[in-house]
Structures are given as C-alpha cells and as structure tokens.
Amino acid sequence: MTTVSAPKGKTNKLGLEKAIYRGLESTLCNGCGHDSISAAIIEAFFELSLPPHRVAKLSGIGCSSKTPTYFLGNSHGFNSVHGRMPSVLTGANLANHDLIYLGVSGDGDSASIGFGQFAHAIRRGVNMVYIVENNGVYGLTKGQFSATADRGSKSKRGATNSDSSIDLAAVALQLGATFVARSFSGDKAQLVPIIKAAIEHEGAAFIDVLSPCVAFNNHIGSTKSFDYVREHNEAVNFLDFITPRAPIKVAYEAGTVEIVEQHDGSQLALRKIAADYDAHDRLGAMTFSQKHAAEGQIVTGLLYVEREPEDLHVRLGTVATPLNALSEKELCPGSSALEKINASLR
Amino acid sequence: MTTVSAPKGKTNKLGLEKAIYRGLESTLCNGCGHDSISAAIIEAFFELSLPPHRVAKLSGIGCSSKTPTYFLGNSHGFNSVHGRMPSVLTGANLANHDLIYLGVSGDGDSASIGFGQFAHAIRRGVNMVYIVENNGVYGLTKGQFSATADRGSKSKRGATNSDSSIDLAAVALQLGATFVARSFSGDKAQLVPIIKAAIEHEGAAFIDVLSPCVAFNNHIGSTKSFDYVREHNEAVNFLDFITPRAPIKVAYEAGTVEIVEQHDGSQLALRKIAADYDAHDRLGAMTFSQKHAAEGQIVTGLLYVEREPEDLHVRLGTVATPLNALSEKELCPGSSALEKINASLR
Amino acid sequence: MTIVEPKASPAPHSAGEPIVNDFSITIATKNGSGSQTANATILRALFKMGIPVSGKNLFPSNIQGQPTWYTIRASREGFIARRPRSEILVAMNKATIIEDVQKLEPGGMCVYAEGTGYVPQRSDVTFYKIPAEKLANASGLDGKLRGYAENMAYVGVLIELLGIDLEEVKAALDWHFKGKAKAIEPNIKTISAAIEWSRANLVKRDPYKLEPMDKTGGLIMIDGNTAGALGAIFGGVTFAAWYPITPATSLADALNVYLPRLRTDPETHKPTYSVIQAEDELAALGMVTGAGWAGARAMTSTSGPGISLMSEFAGFGYFAEIPAVIWDIQRMGPSTGLPTRVSQGDVLAVYWLGHGDSKHVMLLPGSVKECFEFGWRAFDLAERLQTPVFVLSDLDIGMNNWMSEPFEYPEGQMDRGKVLTAEDLTRLEGKWARYRDVDGDGIGWRTLPGTDHPLAAYFTRGTGHTEIATYSERPEHWEANMERLGRKFETARQLLPAPVEDRVDGAEIGLIAFGSTDPAVVEARSRLAAKGVKTSYLRLRALPLNDSVESFVRAHERVYVVELNSDAQLTQLVRLDTPELAAKVFPLNHNDGLPLTARWIVETLEKMEA
C-alpha cells in the first residue's frame, strides 16, 4: 500500500496542516500513477488554504474512482456508479453552488461507459474540476482496453486494440469546455498549478491526466523481471502477481518534449506547451494539439481557458442562496397562492 | 400525410421500378424535412440498383427513426430503442457482413441519449451508412431542445437553450470516422450523391442532414398565420394545431453560400464546399468546418473520406462466410475436441 | 337545407323520452388539427353548467394527421369512468368515419362533416351533416388556419343540438385562452356562425339533451400531471431533472409553467429552483440523486422506458439511502409498447427495480387530488425514509382532465427527515455515525454537504460499508446493514398513506384496486349492488402493503384485484403479503390500452363468480 507522503508541521493560511488534507491509506498498487495525482490534489487544496468541508469530491467506479477515499478525508465524498459521476455532480452542484466540486474519474469511467455524461456535463458548463486519471486501461477489472487506448496498442494478454482512441481533451474543446488542460501524474510541478487554476475557474474545468498503470501497462520488451511476470501470468492465464514498483516522476521545461519511459519500457512523448502559447484561442488550441497528436506527441499544459466563463447557475440565473439552504417559507408558495390556483381551475 | 413522390415506370439495372424502393405512406407532418430525406434514400438505392432485401435499415426512436417504415418496404427493418440503434446495427453487421446497413437516427437519438453509442460505433469502424436527420429538436415529444440546438436559440415555449451545441460531424471526424458529410434535406442534388457514395464506402460513413421540423421550428418573427398559431398554442399551453406546409427545397452551387429561410422565418447559412476542396485531409477538414462554424456558416458536402478504410470485420479478420450462415459443422468443434478438453482438465 | 337521409329515419328515439345529462359524446378528428381546444372547451362548458363530466383523449403516437378520438361523458349520477360506446358521434375524420359510426350505441346520433363525403349507413342512428369548411370561413382566419376553425363549427352545432349554454362556452374559451381576445375571437365567430346555421338548417330528431345542474359547484378541473407538479411545488421542490417522454412530459411542462409564477425570489425575482432537461433518464435520476444527497427536494418524471434506464440509480439510491422522488406516468409496455395508451404494468418492475436485494416505496394516486397530495407528501416520505419514492400514476390520470375537490394545503410542516445541523454536530463533538440506527426505526441521521462544521462530511457509496460509512467487505457489516434496511422498510409500511376502505356488512366479495381504475370500480359496485351483489372495496394508495390489506382479505370469501396489466401484477404482491390467504385472491386484470369500464368489471366478475 502506498501512503501519500508530505512534509509535516507546515500549515497554510487557515492554520491547517497538510495532514488534514489527506485521506485514508491508499489501497492502490505500489507505484500507481493515481496516487501521485492524489498527492497533487492534496497539495493544491492545501496551498489554496481551502476548508476541506467546503469541498465535495465525487467519482464513478474504478481504481481512479477509489482515490477520493485517499485524499481530503474531511470533504464530502460520493462514489457513484460506473460512468455516472457527472450527472450526480451536476445535481449536487445545482442544489448547492457554494461548494467546490471535484469530479474524479477514469478513462473507462469517462470515455467508455460514461462518454455521454462526460460530454453533457461539459456542454452544460457545470462549475467543477473534472479530472480523468487516464491510464488507457480498465485497472480495477484487470487490464482491458479503455476507449483512450491507442489504436494498435497491445494488451497484457496480447490482444490488439483496433478501435480509434478518444482524445478526451480534444472532445472537451469541441464541446465548449471553458478550461481544458492535460498533464502527467508524475509531473507535480505542472499538475499542482493546473489543478489550482482549475479550482479557481468558475466553469467546467477538464483535466486529462496521463497516469500509468503499474499492473497492466505491461507489454513485450520490458525489463527482465517483467518478462518473467508476464510469462507467468500469461501461462496461468490470470493476473496473479504484480511486481511492486516506484511511481514515475518527470520534470521538464515549457516548450520542450520529454520522452517518458513507463514501467514496462513503453514510451510516451510529452510536449509541454511553450510560454508564448495563447491559451485563449479555442480553435487554435484544437489545431495545435491535433497537429502534434498527428506527430505522435501528447501536448501537456493548459490548452484553453475562457476569460469570463458562464457556469450553469449563471445560465439559469438561480438565486444567490444555495437551493439546499432555502427555508420552508421560501420553498412553499403558501395557502393563499393555492386558493388562487384552485379558483383558476374552476 | 406526405407520400414520397417519384416518377412512374422508369426501371433500374435490376429491372425494378422505383415504387419497389418505397415504403408505407409516411405519417409525418406535411412538409417535414425527414420525408425529403426518405425520398433521397429511395432515389439513391434505386439508382444504385441494389436489391432491397439485401439491405437492413435500423433506427432508434423519434420521428426520424420512424422513417424506415416509409422507405425500402422490402428491406429488413428494425426500430430499436431510443438512442441505441448503433449497438444493434453493430451486432447485426457482425453477424452478417453481406448486407448493406443503413442506420437512421435523429439528433435527440444520437446527440442526446445516444451520444455514447454514436461515438463508439464510429470508433469501431462499423461498415454502415449512419444518417442523422438533424432538426435541433425532439420532434416526436413535441419540440424540446436536442443537444444539437444552437446555444441561445429559443424554443416554441420561449425557453432559451443555454448548453453549447454538439456538432456531430465534427465529433465524427475527431473519432476517426472514415467518411463524414453534411447536407440539407431539401438539397436533393447534393444529398443523393452523398448517400450513394456513403453506401459504397466500406467503413463507417456518417451523414449529418439538416432537416427542418415543420411543427417546432417556430420562433418569433415568422409569418402572419404562424404568429397566430404560436399564440394559440402558447395560450392553451399545449401543441394543438400544426399548420401544414410544403417541404423546403434548395439548390446552390459548389463553393457558394446559400441562406435558407425555414418555415418560421429563421435562417440557415449553408456553405457548399468548393470543387477544389481536399476531402482526404482529416485535420484540414476539422479546421475548415470549425473555422466557418465560427463565422456562423454550416459547411455542407463530403467533408472527409478515407481512401482505404478498414471496417470492423477487416480489423477482426473474420471469415468470408457471414457468421449467421455457418453450418452446425462449422459451429460446433465436435466430440473429439471435447474429449481433448476433458482430458486437459484432469 | 340538410335533412336526415331517408335510410336513417325515423330514428327510433325520435318519438321517445328525452335523455338528459346521461350519455357520452365521441369526437373523431385528426391530430394536430386543433380539435383539442374545441373538445376541451365543450368539456369545461359542461363542467361549468354543473354537470358531472369526464373527458378522455385517445390519441395516436404521432404529431399530425393521424386519427384521434375524444370522448366526453356527461353523467347525472356522477359516474365518470369511460364507457365502451358512445351515444353521440361527431365525425370529422374521413379516414375513420365508417368504423366510428359502427361503434355508436343503437339509437345514437351523429354529426358529420360534409367534407367526409360520408353516406349514412345505420337506420338506428340520427345523422346531421354539417358544412364545417364553409362555416370555418366565418372565423376570418386565413386559408391555412381554416382547418383549425372547422373544429369550432361542431362546437356551435352541438351547442344548438344539445343545448349547451353559450355563455359557459364563452367562459370556457376565455379560461382556455387565458383571456387572450386575439386568440378567442375567431373561435367565437365560427361558433356563432355554426349556431345560426344549425338553427336555420337542422331539425332536432334525437333525444339527447344537456341541462344545467348543481353538481360541480366548488369543484376544479385539471389533469393529473399538472396536479402532481403543483403538489410538488407546494411541497417545496427545488430541483427537477427530466427527459421528455409521453405521457410524463406534461408534468415537467407544468413545473416549467408554474414554478416561474410561484417560486422566484421576491426581491431579485430569480428562481429558487432549477429544472434541467437531462440527456437521458440515467442522467436524470443521477442528477436527482446528487441533488437529493445535497439536501434539495429533487424529483424526476418519466414513463416505462425511462424506469428501465433508471434501474441502476434506483438500486444505488435504495442502498446509499438518498431521498428522491420519481414519478412514473405509466403507459402501455413492454418496451416502447403503446406510448399513448394507458396501463398499470410497471408495478412489479418498480417494486423490485435494480439488481440485488433492492425494493422500493411506491405511492399510488387514484385521482388528480391525490396526485397533488402525493406531489408534496412524496418529498416528506423520501426525506424521512432517506430512500427513492416512486409515484405510480398513469396516462389516464396524468393526461386527461378530471373534476376534483379543490386541492388542500399540505398538513403541518414539511418533514425534512433526520438531518444533523452544524449545531447538532458541535453538541455531539463531531461524534456521529451516518448509518447507525439510533432510533430503532432503521433510519440513520445524515448531514448535508455544506453544513458548516469541519466534521460534517461522510462518504456516500454503493459498496458495502460500516456504520461510519467507511468501505467494508466484512460479512457482519454487510448483514447488519441489510437488516437495518429491512427494518427501515417495515417503518415505511407504517408511514405510508393507508388504503381507503369501504367494508360492506355481509359482503362475500372484496375488491382491491388502485389508481385510475377507481371510477370504474365505483360505478361497477353500484351496478352490482343494484343487482343485489354486495362488495367491499379497498383502494390501495401505497406499497409496501400494510396490515389492513391482510385483514381485508381475511374478512372476505373471495378477493378480486382489479388492475390494468397482463400479468396481474398487484394480485401477485397481495398474494405474497398474505401467503396463508393467497388462494382467496383472484386477478381481475384487463389490458387493452383503454381506461377500464364498469361494464367490463361487472361482466367479468359475474363470469368468475358463476
């Protein structure tokens, strides 16, 4: 089990130690990218000095969706059903716009079964931070392809993915998300500021975080011990043994390309957007990342942000008081109103 | 009721009259764009001289999804459930790749409830013609917004749509569709050839057809008689009366922009792609239509086509014989095979 | 001048007694032609004349051009169930006129449009041919709208032939168009023209007459979906998510009509609610679940197909214990079935909706008044029980107009259920357990996200959990939690609206029914009584059943369960609840898509009794 580590003692503006922002001990695999993302989330909320009980963390089902148990232990938690976190978050947000809403999901949860809800929550401009912990596989059900797996990639069992893959960030741009970013679980220096910016964004903020799966990103051509494990598991034809490994960390400059070697030796080419990139041009953002994607590069950073986003509450013009805080007096029109209605129905 | 009209007598290569390609009398509203699309489908299949019983026509639920009853009366028909036509078509196609598969859907059926299935069928490269009869509303349930309705547009009841709209053709390009086109129900000269090309395309062919809804595209500022009907229906607060109208027809040159006035006076700006447009450049296609969309123009024509598409069967490498035609001998491995298996389990 | 075709005369009744305020009128038109306004106007005019009436709209699943029928029943005695046949036919639709005439009661009368080109074929029916198109010109509307005006032509003719009070018709139009003169005027013009023409050209040859009565004083007339929406509003609904589907759409529509009038902030005029059209029913219930979790009074409304899609969230809500109100306006199933026909076929599917050991609390409104009442009560129950509450209405109650006592203002205060405030938490020093049964009723205490206390949060999940809401796979935790949920379900039995009973001394036969079949049962019982057959009646208003059902079954020799479905679904639940009496319980179920008639009940019961 991995414990999300952090320096002791240091407190934030609220005088809270970082420990307060942690959750229960993680039950994910050693070295799982998701735990690094949890650490980044803890860091971001700690640094912004936000009171944990003013935060609602919601998720679907999956290893990634388990993580809300492992951070912000004093925040309101909600594990919904597979692929349906966006609708639950939308309802909660409309009932009480006063909280910060953090939606955590996986690529299976959001790109496969949940693609529709993902899309519609983005379209509606729900004020939330929507993080997809993207490993290209279904971790919790043991390594099947998700809809974000590259076409042509091989699974642990040697099957080849023949479907074209979904680029969630590109689709989010298409669907009018007002904040779209991509990062890598191991790039704390990039990820923490992005999460902080997303929290402060008053609209639908989507973050696609590549997060290697220790257990199932396990192709031919990886390290010695790996080959043995693969052969072993292939032979017995079930996932029996998982080699513990350390999480992958990266640090690279804006404007540069970093080749990240995953646990199994497979590589990712990450391009960090340059300082002079214009993050306010939606059409430009689409073209930029599509162009580099065509070259096999994954663009990371804040791809697009709208200066004055309109969230769903603004669009609906709801009252300032959170709807869940309205009193009976405000909720019930009263008996004279009912008499008028009765009269009007004669 | 509208009957899909066509010249009598003339026969095609199979010696079949066009009448054979018709269906039952339409029960849609007079002037409904969907009936014009049915006419174009009839025309296309007639001109390609395809035997009707070698065609399977599948749909979801909606006015648009009713249309398979009104064309190709001798083809295999399947009205599935709302938003789920793509999965049913995928299964049928895998069971028998020898038929031509025509999927008919609506914008509610494919962009709202069915967005996920739409996306995944496209990703898989199912060999089909997938037509969305796009009117921006839910016709059959009386005029609510669908997910393709423009942001800011007003409904019959005066409600304003605050969600950003989904451009299905753009999403199809994103998701790797190997044939993507857009047209207008009333533009037979453009629509028929596009449908014929789609039928001949050996992969996932998607056609977004704008198809005005007579009954519910009915905003302020339309003709006199219209205003009365609107006031009438608004007053009684239910849809009571629908003015019969003629279908809208258009004809315009490649490379030009046509302003189409809908029944209610609202306007559409259609840009027909020019002759020199390169339809084999996916990235170019995305940028082109996104650019014009930003200018409020809807690009029509064949946006993108892949020269050598790979359909799902190619990807799976299935046998030549349709799976539904395999004999018991081919289906059952036989008793000796079972004995071997029993032995292997000791 | 139009005279009745020789073949048709003399109409048998022409000599006989007048038949007053006791017959049904069927109006056959095409949908989308504007006839709904005409028909609703007639219905309300009769209602305003003090005559007990009911109106039933039999419409196709289509927008324009298909046959549609509207039946109005006037009943001196106040019976408002559908009758199998009508005495009067207004035949405007060429496509169906022959069959429509065949369905008329012997001795009936028929007003038909010249445009149908119909040639009368029944000698026992009085026919009146009317030049509807010509009369429509009087409307002054332009060509395209003539078709609409034709409907007002038959209104005028019926005013003259049946003696409908013109003033009440005008009042009805005024009500209908909310006083919009511009909309009303063309109708009045056409009606007047039709009246004049009738006076000049028709000779009354039939016995049917309408006369003012005093039986509707103080009553209101409304459809069940609007009633349910109003009930929800007076129950403080703050969030609604829905997806369009017939016959539930008009419930959400009514929310969108009345909420802006009744529920905006006095200063800012901003809405104190939000209504979202979801992308589908999974999302609709997902949003309602999120809002209910957050402490809003949240609801959705749907019909069969939507119920199927809500299965997963329904089971989640049951297990994670989240308040939600789900209206199921039942239509004919399975599958897409008949979207515009009535049925009560979702009872079993909803009761056990969701995999695993899920089961649900259901309310069964039997009138528009109960739609209003259950509209607010459902929220109290959902929040008290911390569980999804289903309200099973149907197309007949939901979409047709019904006479009703005026709505009554909700009793007492809202019951917001067991919620710990920041103050409570301070008092408890933050020590609380979300799923601990401190009160012995199986219901724990919850907090709402936003409660201003550092220890207010807990973790909601659909997986196994401890009393303090942490994840657990331990058998003892699972069993304890399921036992508590069982206890909660027993608590529900006691909190739910009790059945309405009418036990008759010496009755061997007991009838159990629910929902829209009530008027047919009431009428059937009086007919049976007239024949000397005593029956007791228990009308269910909620599931799970409470003890009174068992005692009712015990108290009778034979109990028949009246319901509109193919699988006798409620019969099965009654038997399950009364195992040792199960053999006394018989199904009396029918399912042809039409509202039930008293005649069917009487005849079928007599057969079964024989």
Next chain:
Amino acid sequence: MTIVEPKASPAPHSAGEPIVNDFSITIATKNGSGSQTANATILRALFKMGIPVSGKNLFPSNIQGQPTWYTIRASREGFIARRPRSEILVAMNKATIIEDVQKLEPGGMCVYAEGTGYVPQRSDVTFYKIPAEKLANASGLDGKLRGYAENMAYVGVLIELLGIDLEEVKAALDWHFKGKAKAIEPNIKTISAAIEWSRANLVKRDPYKLEPMDKTGGLIMIDGNTAGALGAIFGGVTFAAWYPITPATSLADALNVYLPRLRTDPETHKPTYSVIQAEDELAALGMVTGAGWAGARAMTSTSGPGISLMSEFAGFGYFAEIPAVIWDIQRMGPSTGLPTRVSQGDVLAVYWLGHGDSKHVMLLPGSVKECFEFGWRAFDLAERLQTPVFVLSDLDIGMNNWMSEPFEYPEGQMDRGKVLTAEDLTRLEGKWARYRDVDGDGIGWRTLPGTDHPLAAYFTRGTGHTEIATYSERPEHWEANMERLGRKFETARQLLPAPVEDRVDGAEIGLIAFGSTDPAVVEARSRLAAKGVKTSYLRLRALPLNDSVESFVRAHERVYVVELNSDAQLTQLVRLDTPELAAKVFPLNHNDGLPLTARWIVETLEKMEA
C-alpha cells in the same frame, strides 16, 4: 531449529489419532503476491491424489496488497461445501494473522511466515514458523520476484507436514503452466528447498494427514465461467459482446482463450466468431440483440450492475422476440455492493427485468457441469423460444475450481428454432406472418436478414404490432399479441430443464434450492439424516417453474427454500406459483457474502422446526 513455542504445546491432538483427508486449510496472503498459483497447485495436487477437494478464493475488490484468503477442503466422504472454520492455517499476511489464528478450529495447526513477526497466542493450536523469505532465495528469481516465490515455500512445507505427493505437485505445476519449463523451474526449486528445510527443522506435532485415495478418477477440475464458455462454444456461439465486470469477466476471457483454438476456419484460420468488448452493458445487450436478430448465436455475460443496465433491451428482446443468451454471474448487491462476494440476489430483478409486462426465462446451473450444459442449451432454448434466456450463475460456481464429471457432448442436433428459408418462402409464395401462432405454442416463424428472397423481410419493433409485424395501436392487436406471448411462456415451462428431485418416503420436510448452495444442502441432508431427520430435496434448474414444484410442495408438510439473498426471492416465486400452498413454504435464506455451509442449514432448520 524452530521448535513449537512452549505456550502452544502440548497441542491437544499431538497424542491423538491422525486425522486423514478430512479437514480444511485456509491460506492467508496478500493479493497480487502470486499466491493464487501456489494455492491452485495444492488444490490440484490433492485432486490428483484422488482426494475429493474443493477450493474457495475469498478475495478483495482490489488489485494488489489487500488481504486475501484461500480455503481448501479435503473430504474423504466427498463433501465439498465451504466449512465455517478450518483446521489448518497458512498465515503469510501480517495484517490479518491475529484474527486468522483466532478463527482456527480448536486443535488446529498453523504454519506462519517468520516475516509476520507473529508470536503464537493459542495453546490449543500447533504452530510452525517458517523462514519463507530465506527459502524464496532458492527460486533464483531476482529481488522483485522473491515475494512471489515465498508462496512456493509454504507449498513445500505443507508437502512435508501433510504428506502431499510431490510428484502430483509437480504434475499440477506442469498443468498450471502448460509445461512452460521457464515458468515452472523457480517454483520447483523453492519447493524443494522448503521440503528440505522442513525435514531438517520441523517436528510434526499435529494429527492432520493427506493420503492418496481413488475418489477423483476420471473427474475434471474447472471453474464455472470457463465451463460456461466452453459450453457456449460447443453450442456454436458466433457472437459475444461483453463489458468487463467481476465476477463475470473470466467467462469472456475463457471465450477469448478457447475460441481461437476451437473455432477458426480450417483453411484460412480466420475466426468463425466475433467477440466485442462493448462500451457498456446497454451496448453489449444491444449488440447481442442485433446479432441474435440476424441469426447468430449471440451471448453476453455480466453481473448485477450490468443486469440493471440491460433492463431496457431485455424488455425489448422479450417483446420483439429476439433470441439472446445473457449470463448473470451473481455477486453481492444491491448496487456495487460487494463485487467479490457471492449472492443469489438477482432472481426477482431478472425474472421481471424491464418495465411493462416483461418476464423472462432463466436457467439456474447448480454445478460446473451444468454451466457447460446450459452453455449450449441456452442457445437452443433462446432460438426455439425466440426470447432472451438468462443463465444465473454466481461468483462461487463461476470463479472457483470444482471437481466434476467430464463434460458431455451436446445431445442430438442444434435446435435453431423456427426459421423460414428462401425455399420455404418460395413454397409459401412469400405469404407468411412473422407473429402468427401457426403451431399453437405461441411461437411464430421468423426469417433472417440475408435470406435470399425478395419477400423475406419484415419489420422488427418494440411498439405494438400486428401478426404481419406492421405498427398498430389497436386494442385487439395488442391483446392478441400479449396473449400469444403468455402462451409462449407456458410453452417455455415445458421445454426447460426439469428440477432434480430426491423424494424420501416419510419425509415431512422438503428442501428447495438452486445453484451454488447444492453442496451445502447435500451435506446438510446427510447430517440431518444421521440425526434421524428425513428430508426430500428438489433442486431447481430453471424458471418459470414447472408443475413438479407444486406437487413437491403438496407432498410435504413444510417446504424450506434455501437461498443466498436477503429478500428470500425464490421463496416468493415458489409461493406465487402455489398460492393455495403458499403457507407451507418457508424461507431458509442467508446472505453474508460467503458460500453457504451445511452447518448453517442444519442449525437454522433445527431452530425453525423447533
């Protein structure tokens, strides 16, 4: 040399009789550590020694690092149900060792890893401490894989302490790794080292021994999901669509393992099938419905949450009459529940899956052999009945390894149901009606898309339709169609596998059960018999019930329905089917996520009888 801690000795049994081939071994490890291979090896070695065994894996819903337990029962008498406690514990997991030891039967023995740092605390248990880490070095595997090799250390120790036949262990490893020497070798090395070490360092102080028998000759050992997949393959499955979910995933996995070996074209070696991982369960059943409509033998496999999501298509398939096979490998619900725990909680949800009047045919395999049989039979039934057929297995049957008689080759020819060929159509001059009940069994004749005849096509829909499959809203069409569907359901009762009955003369008590509880019932009956309590036994294999159930209930004073769920779901269906006997039918249900034990049945039955 390790000696047993003084506190622990003398172990009571040390003097006593040896206990041979009649005890349970629980092995406590962390998941993802590689212990599954070690445990499966021991299980198969015992099986190969001719000793009746069963193995049950109790694992967490997690990938790596959480506690997991594997229990092996050796039973001279051939009882293979789970037992509440074990006599032997292999404790490798520091996190759970204290509780694990507490759960041991009095007089039990415990082998524990030095690395746990455990200090023995029970005087009635014999303890052996083993230096697992040190022994793992012998494997020759590099550092990261040591943890894996440690599991083979306890295999070696048990071989020595219990007398497991080393040759059979080697054979088991060979079987397990399909002869891959490279994979096998490190295991053998570790095992040998552990054996040597044990010989040198351990003194046998406990009575437990394993000795060869001849009770498994000719038997096979396999899990139910693989058995089901193989059955489907021998039943000619041509299309499978699925979505990953525990505990159903391994069924689709087995299809993907065996289909390429068994079902490719002899010349081209191209697959004669296709298996698609769908985007969710709605799509999975949608695809299966499309493929079944097109005439492929199509199936899907899922568990509770997937069943909920399949509701709409299930109702569609029932009403549009499309063959489909749906495996529900039940896990604990409601909602996400306990994904890695067993339950039989989907009975009611599946039986009435879908809104409206839907109801379904269900097969209830009670063994891996029946999983194979129903794997092919389900297709025959689905195509014969033109309806979705659900196969309700569960996590215990599906994911655990079971001894079994060898699989039997499907009887006779495939039944492809009523399908009209092009020739038939020519003969009929194209005159046919898709939904006409020409044979009186409620089943119409269908054509398959692709049939080479111009009039082969018809229109499939989920809406009301006529016999010739055209859309209709007419009441008479709806009623006729629903009546025919009812007839078809009656036909199904007769075609389904009959219950397996063992009626005992003079038995007052009847037991009804289904699925994975069979071994516990069998063992419980023999214990009761030993106490002089006679019981009859009816094991259900399908729903809807057939007449034999009623006669079984009639024939006994009290009938107990044994099932693994909270709501006594099958009990309710049995009562519904036998209204006049309902009072004789009692629930004997338990639901803690673990496979049922004979002890629970005996004790609970005795309580209820008292």
